[in-house]
Amino acid sequence: MRDQETHTPYSDDDLDATTGEYELSERQALRRVPGLSTELTDITEVEYRQLRLERVVLVGVWTEGTQRDADNSLTELAALAETAGSQVLEGLIQRRSRPDPATYVGRGKVDDLSAAVLSTGADTVICDGELSPSQLRNLEQRTKVKVVDRTALILDIFAQHAKSKEGKAQVELAQLEYLLPRLRGWGETLSRQTGGSGRGGGAGGGVGLRGPGETKLETDRRRIRHRIARLRREIKAMRTVRQTKRARRSRNAVPAVAIAGYTNAGKSSLLNRLTGAGVLVENALFATLDPTTRRATTSDGRVYTLSDTVGFVRHLPHQIVEAFRSTLEEVAEADLVVHVVDGTHPDPEEQVRAVREVLSEVGADRLPELLVVNKTDAADEETLLRLKRLWPDAVFVSAHNGRGIDGLREVIEQRLPRPAVEVRAVLPYDRGDLVARLHRQGEVLSTSHLPEGTLLHVRVGEALAAELMPFVAAGDPAVAGSR
Secondary structure (H helix, E strand, O other): OOHHHHOOOOOOOOOOOOOOHHHHHHHHOOOOOOOOOOOOOOOOOOOOOOOOOOEEEEEEEEOOOOHHHHHHHHHHHHHHHHHOOOEEEEEEEEEOOOOEOOOEOOHHHHHHHHHHHHHHOOOEEEEOOOOOHHHHHHHHHHHOOEEEEHHHHHHHHHHHHOOOHHHHHHHHHHHHHHHHHHOOOOOOOOOEOOOOHHHOOOOOOOOOOOOOOOEHHHHHHHHHHHHHHHHHHHHHHHHHHHHHHHHHHHHOOOOEEEEEEEOOOOHHHHHHHHHOOOOOOOOOOOOOOOOEEEEEEOOOOOEEEEEEOOOEOOOOOHHHHHHOHHHHHHHHOOOEEEEEEEOOOOOHHHHHHHHHHHHHHOOOOOOOEEEEEEOOOOOOHHHHHHHHHHOOOOEEOOOOOOOOHHHHHHHHHHHOOOOOEEEEEEEOOOOHHHHHHHHHHOEEEEEEEEOOEEEEEEEEOHHHHHHHHHHEOOOOOOEEOOO
């Protein structure tokens, strides 16, 4: 999705080892300014309105788990709201066995919520869950301010941060699929568009407009469905391009490593440390959405790719998972998943569980996984000791200061798939091109020089092994098998 990915992922272009300072300053230059927004009084077209979230009150329903789990969830919602450009004024939690079907929170809590909105001067309420259309409408009527749920908030952040053509198309698709069942008249402006004498007439009737009629709401739904169909066709075409790139890497026997993890766990920082990719780094949720693929080389000269992917979050909206499925398939097609965990998070186990849940949805749960605990420079020693006992095979690093990065490279190299065919071949000295390919695509076990050429003992893929057959050393045929 990121524009850089259009380049060959294993080109020799020099990479600028930055953290995306230009993109970061551009993003910060377009912050919302409280008090300078204008309410729309008449919406006559289907449009994508950026959520106006200057001053917000948060509300959550605690249905299971501990009080700490509920607090962590609301803290994460506050971080999401701040990422979207809002100022969090207050947070409320209600203990219930299940959300109220009418108002999400109980009747008494709605009164407390309305009082909090009035006393703080908030203009938006954000709920820590996905609301039904009726819950949304009832809460807005009771609180007299706009109500936004967790899904709409995440979609708004995605819309702000998507940069590439594919990313914008995926976010728009997710927004429209979320909007379609919730579409309703804003105020009294969506009256019947064409009235009809045959149906009792209507306010929108007139000469040349009398007939069966169609409501403005029905027109909007039809147009949204057409737009959704078009976006799906465009994303399907982009998916074909991705599949072509993956097929080329597979043909060249280039192993693929996908970096996955919770949002703001430090995936982009880690990619920058490992490859000098120059990806934007910001201490915010979903700072980077468009995945970046970069080439890396093992100590013995083998080439592999590292891909940064979109971050995950607990209760990631299913619209996002479906819209970004073509992007998440990059993870499912990888040979190794580097799962990055934030060592400073109050509940890293829940982060790991949420990420694995999304990975299972895209068929990547059966892939080899390497847990990497990041931000060890900021985590306290007691937490790190507990996590080492919990995940003894995990690698502990700090992308900020580089501690543990060399060890991580070594572990990734060890986990990469080994070529399947072992060959001893004598290559003439004029076949330097083939020798270079063996170093790049295979695993060179030993090299020696003979009068007639270079004797190489290598592990390679089946296609490259077939090319080497004319040069196989006499009396020492190719042997298939893995180490």
